[in-house]
Amino acid sequence: MPVLVITGTGTEVGKTVVTAAVAATALAAGRSVAVLKAAQTGVRPDEPGDTEEVARLAGAVTAAELARYPDPLAPATAARRAGRAPVRPHDVAETAAKLATEHDLVLVEGAGGLLVRFDEDGGTLADAAALLSAPVLVVAAAGLGTLNVTELTIRELRSRGLDPAGVVIGSWPAEADLAARCNVRDLPEVTGVPLLGAVPAGAACLPPAGFRASAPRWLAPRLDGTWDVAEFRGREAG
Numbered sequence: 619m620p621v622l623v624i625t626g627t628g629t630e631v632g633k634t635v636v637t638a639a640v641a642a643t644a645l646a647a648g649r650s651v652a653v654l655k656a657a658q659t660g661v662r663p664d665e666p667g668d669t670e671e672v673a674r675l676a677g678a679v680t681a682a683e684l685a686r687y688p689d690p691l692a693p694a695t696a697a698r699r700a701g702r703a704p705v706r707p708h709d710v711a712e713t714a715a716k717l718a719t720e721h722d723l724v725l726v727e728g729a730g731g732l733l734v735r736f737d738e739d740g741g742t743l744a745d746a747a748a749l750l751s752a753p754v755l756v757v758a759a760a761g762l763g764t765l766n767v768t769e770l771t772i773r774e775l776r777s778r779g780l781d782p783a784g785v786v787i788g789s790w791p792a793e794a795d796l797a798a799r800c801n802v803r804d805l806p807e808v809t810g811v812p813l814l815g816a817v818p819a820g821a822a823c824l825p826p827a828g829f830r831a832s833a834p835r836w837l838a839p840r841l842d843g844t845w846d847v848a849e850f851r852g853r854e855a856g
């Protein structure tokens with residue numbers, strides 16, 4: 619199934635920008651793309667959410683969002699405070715699977731990091747990925763502190779029998795400091811998965827045409843327009 623789940627080592631690491639870069643790259647190669655935000659928190663009904671941001675940057679994607687809660691909190695907490703039903707992993711998997719029947723690629727963005735809870739039973743994006751048997755891309759920060767949380771995230775994926783597709787740095791600084799430069803080598807080493815790309819800081823402020831033109835260069839060849847989850851898995855194993 620052409621579903622890629624996109625998580626991060628936390629909130630604000632650049633999941634949305636990386637989702638847009640992957641979408642733009644696939645669109646440029648003629649693929650149809652759907653983007654599903656499992657649950658959007660901290661955004662009012664009249665404000666653009668993450669899927670609108672992906673569409674603005676990447677272009678003609680099908681955008682879907684299962685629920686929106688106003689408080690800028692974990693979805694389970696925001697749903698509880700709003701007195702509304704939560705989004706459950708099964709809902710995420712079901713919608714992603716349906717989108718996958720109609721698109722070449724479905725990108726599912728979580729909220730915050732991997733274990734952020736969606737419902738009162740402790741359901742997370744990892745449970746949705748398991749239901750979908752989908753690979754999971756981890757967006758990470760560039761600098762000091764990223765080694766620990768990225769390794770923890772990849773370990774958690776592996777402990778659940780999930781397939782960690784690789785790591786992408788969400789915001790690569792114009793002037794990389796010593797830690798960021800060393801992390802390019804150390805991230806693959808500590809996680810055992812490839813570093814698949816890095817989106818430059820400020821990319822989200824580019825005019826959309828510039829974002830779309832540049833996006834394929836930010837991602838490693840296996841994230842190019844020939845993206846294919848099955849092929850990708852094969853290459854990772856090799």
Ligand SMILES: Nc1ncnc2c1ncn2[C@@H]1O[C@H](COP(=O)(O)OP(=O)(O)OP(=O)(O)O)[C@@H](O)[C@H]1O
Pocket residue numbers: 626628629630631632633634635636668728729730731788789790817818819820821822823
């Ligand atoms: N490469 C980048 N270029 C420009 N802005 C960026 C970049 N990466 C992140 N940002 C900015 O940092 C903030 C957080 O990024 P983003 O929204 O992608 O995070 P996120 O991981 O998707 O967070 P959430 O958990 O809320 O979904 C946003 O304001 C975004 O515009």
Ligand SMILES: C[C@H](N)[C@H](N)CCCCCC(=O)O
Pocket residue numbers: 629630658659660689690691692693729730731734
């Ligand atoms: C509001 C924010 N931008 C995200 N949508 C939700 C982040 C939840 C993080 C919860 C946590 O890990 O403590």
Ligand SMILES: [Mg+2]
Pocket residue numbers: 633634668727
């Ligand atoms: Mg986001």
